[in-house]
Amino acid sequence: MMKKIACTALLSTLAFTWLGASAQQKGDAAKPRKISPDLFGIFFEDLSYAADGGLYAELIQNRSFEYSPADNRDWNSMTAWKYQTDGFGYGTISVETATPVHPNNPHYILLDIQDEGQKGVGLENSGFDGIPVKAGKNYNFSVFLNAISDQSLPVKVALVDRKGKELGSSSFTTSDKGWKKYAEQIHVNFDNDSAKLVLLFKAKGKIGIDMVSLCPEETFKNHNNGLRADLAQVIADIKPKFMRFPGGCLTHGDGVANIYRWKNTIGPVEQRVEQRNIWNYHQSVGLGYFEYFQFCEDIGAKPVPVLAAGVSCQNSGGTWKIGGTGQKGIPVEEMKAYVQDVLDLIEYANGPVTSTWGAKRAAAGHPAPFNLEYLGIGNEDKITGVFEERFRMIYDAVHKAHPEIKIIGTVGPSPKGEDFDKGWKLADQLSVGIVDEHYYEKPQWFLKNTQRYDAYNRLRSKVYIGEYASWGNTLFNALSEAVYMISLERNGDVVRMASYAPLIARIGHASWNPNLIYFNGTQVFPTVNYYVQQQFAVNSGNEYLPGVIKMKGEKTVLDTTAGVSTVRDSATGDLILKIANAGSVPVSGEADLSKIGQLPKSATLTVITGNPEVKNSTDNPQAIVPQSSVIKLQKKWAFTVPAYSLTVVRISSRSMEKHK
Template sequence: MWSKALSASAFAATAHAVSVSVASEGGNATSPYAYGFMFEDINNSGDGGVYAELVHNRAFQGDPIFPKNLDYWNSLGGAGLSLQNLSKPLSSALPTSMQVSADNATNDTIGFSNEGFWGFPVVSGWQYNGSFWVYGGLDGNITICLSSYDDKVFAETSVEVSSNSEWTQYNYTFHPSESAPDSNNTLNFTFATSDLKDSVNFNLLSLFPPTYNDRPNGLRIDLMEAIDGLYPSFFRMPGGNNMEGLQSPYWWNWTNTIGPLTQRPGYPGTWEYENTNGLGLIEYLLWAQDLGMEPMLGVWAGLWLDGEVVSEDDLQVYVQSALDELEFLMGDASTEWGSYRESLGYGPFEIGFVEIGNEDSLNDGAPTYAAYRFQAFHDAIRDAYPDITIIASYFDVKGSTPPDNAAGDFHQYAAPQLMSSEFGYFDNYTSEHPVVIGEYAVTYYPDGDTTRVGQGNFAPYWQGSAIFLLGAERNSDKIIGSAYAPSFQNLNRWEWIPDLIEFDANPEHTTMSTSWEMIHLLSGTRITENLPMTITDGGFGPAYFVAGRSNDTGSHIAKLAVYNATSEIPFQLNFDGVSSGATANLTYLTAPMNASNPIGGSVVEKHVDSITAGDDGAFSFQLPPYSVAVLEVGADNAGKGKDYSSHGSRHGWQGCRSFGKGGSHRGSWGKHGHGWQA
């Protein structure tokens, strides 16, 4: 994550009528990855978020940065709770367990409870699957229940335990008899004091609700459905600062995120909390698979967030780690890492994109990235996997485009005025070194106030980012795609706002932001071929637009956004070959000024109109001063015009694995789309 504190004018622009004619030939084919999804574990969006595990601090993981503790665990009946590193741990990865003793017991029944990630959702009809590991002197029944803080029990079961000198795993299931009114619930484990012979140790206590596609160790259904509503085509992961690590020796080491949960030691995440690594490399690839997204895999490139970098002499081990990671994902059973993946029950995955590092232009990383780090990873990956598109973690390595035919990553966090002014940012950029907009968001107010936009993703700021996205769409022969960041915000604990999707333990509170609704509209209607436009009246600003057609549906499509206008803007829109009498569907979004979506609700108004082309074949309509719109003329509604059922003249995008070579210095970018001046 990074940001720019910028001042921008807040004066509204005068509205003028706009007349546009869209040609039928001479366009550029667009990227099939125009809209994607980026994820990093920030704001408790992995553990406590999309990763569906409900037990907080389930395996007592920690390190010198975030020491191990008993947070979120509480004693019941006077039980003594302590952390122990036994001579016989559960595993070398999970050496610390919670020891329960009855030395100070006040009841005949003792135990412990877990607070969850700020509560537990209890939903009638759900099946909950739980497990735990036990070691020590306990011989009897453990009662496990989900209950409210005022002791109303919603689900209960009993597990017979005969614990001894070996670690033993026990499993259980829940079927709540009724739904809880809220998520203010705990998970409780109790047993008779007399059944405890000495002390007993617990570790890796887990509880999962139903998961998306019923995946074991899977993902939360409501949050996955929210992502699916964005129609994402690529998945940038693990993404962001969380991959880099706060300091040596910690980084997102993929080998610590695969295999059984007992073999995953955890990781000191960069956003002030320990990661369990339950959401690991395989889980990311299954996530991409379940939502039909192309994986865009980030590999660590030798830079820590405190500015320390791996020397050139010591870099090879990390380059080899990246190669091993790709072999693990794509190798067949004859390879060392591919064989291990097969032993876990997974066939090979396909990886088309690899990004080397994350924001290596920051934290004093640029000199070494340009001097040796990028090239070392690039050359090794290209030699082993020539069909993979390699992406530099910023788009002007060595002051120009990335070396060879690599793509670059562009991140933009700014005020809405700046975002809207960058409609033409990439107009003069080369298509031979495509860019992925790996992170973007409006994060500052339009009046130049550098205070961060607060929780809620306020309207109308998303119209500014919509214009930025339309600029990317009209340059889609150069732009691989774009992804908003951050994706999630846990309403109980966050480090960064605004975010795309808000949530807490209660699925009824999951809230899509105003930006989510804008992306849902734009991503849901894809242009496969941008077409030339002739503007006879008006121009760009305060209205911005892009037009083309879909070779998948035969539709003619225009996407429009209006930001900072003083009044409604009239449009006259012609598509070559579409005659009078044709009908179009116009869908546009508006929202009250300075409003954000309330928890579980929406302030965004969706308007749907049917428009008939006049005698001249033009569609006439008006858009409000702050709005985002899609106009679509279906293949069956084009009147007596040109038949668009077959592919037209397409130039530009040649697919993700054949970008060609060359490029131009960023400094040569011309206006309207001048390069960013840092």
């Protein structure tokens, strides 16, 4: 495998030769082309345990006892739980629904402790592949308890290792009858990657138990009901311009009853409506629309929520195996209410605190609007009459009530075909501002289609590539994507946004491969594809400058394994050159920097290169990572870059100012 030190050594093989003044390159006089300021972003979908057991910081699995065989045929309300009677206590345990904490959260545990024994009687939770804890850290525990007996009950909550050794604990006593929330903080004294939480009642009595929660005190930006800090930070480090959420196929769901309803995901967590996940697990919706909007704000990404277009996924009921015929529409007589839900989302995001839904946002702790600009309607739907009728109803209502909102339509799941053609025809008829194209293809497809958007009509709808990836996480996969992304910069006046998909996956629970980031309970593993995406997002610009870089030789010019771009970030004034080479031989060229003004003496050079068959892994997570150095600058540059490499040169305007 290509070690980090080997990547560093390869930097020295870059043959940068500086030339004197020469004739201007062809194309220098061409006008710059505008690039969308929102070109490179991310797409989050709750698949592969991306939310529960992933980005959402909750460490207890099935915290509200709502798992069922509908989620997974092997699951029930006690999945991830164990009845704990190790101290020779005994009693009865049952799952009840008669008097829940809230009607939206119907299941709870009823525990009748008939003899508390030596240690107490209660429950044990194993978390998601174990509960990871760190010595010296605090963990916030909470639980809803319904004390049915007259007497109060002493309670102990502890984190223990697999052998029962206590890692940290806290104790409290129940008070009053009826449901009440209890909160404690547990200080952990020992590291452990696979701890368990034990909740023990140490006296005779009856008690209802629900919403058992354990979260690290330290979450991303230290929000309550927050996100896993290390995973959120790796996502934030991409510097995405936007984030699409919550899906994906998740959005339009497995049947009409499973369509993702945003209103079910806001408010106190014990009042949210949990539901089955189309990817065969469960959504606690603790990571709901408020948290999505908040995360977007925290990382400086514009929110791009996607709502179902009034139809379920055409692959509902597993019909992807037979060509996808499971699309069902919300009954027409119910569409008025559904359309109102869409309008209410805009009010929730942008409305004043005096509005109905703006007030709910403020009550959640965010009086200021979230500044929603984009709204997706539909996700790679089959373009049927059922779809068209409902899409038009939603589109017309949103466009009339909120002309300021940029609506994103859909043109099916593939880069061509019947749904693609019908989707574009509908977009033309309605003058939809942006359409969402999706494609997962082999690396060679990306290399052969770098001119896809050159021929697009600039007067038609703009394009959002909501989901794309080559099939794999090797360096060659990432570089094929890099060459293609250069073509997106060149056509940044047509392609408004693009996001690799999927974003994250928990190791051992991946519903889809490849992914941009893998993780387990304690570590995060960015792929080399991640580093390519990061380089483009961090080094994006809003002006494409043609004619600055010229490749040498007719073969190189025609060879789609290489691509170059020059962009300017008008916000900073920085100039960024990118050279992507997915080929097996070095490539050369010339860059004329004479037209950009006074040059600084140096610039930052970042290179990603190595063995094309290598990918970052849990055993070698930094097999291939970006390597940066400082290079000297002159106005005429002849370059040679390695085979299988992405090279980025950033010329800082601050340095330019110093050298005027």
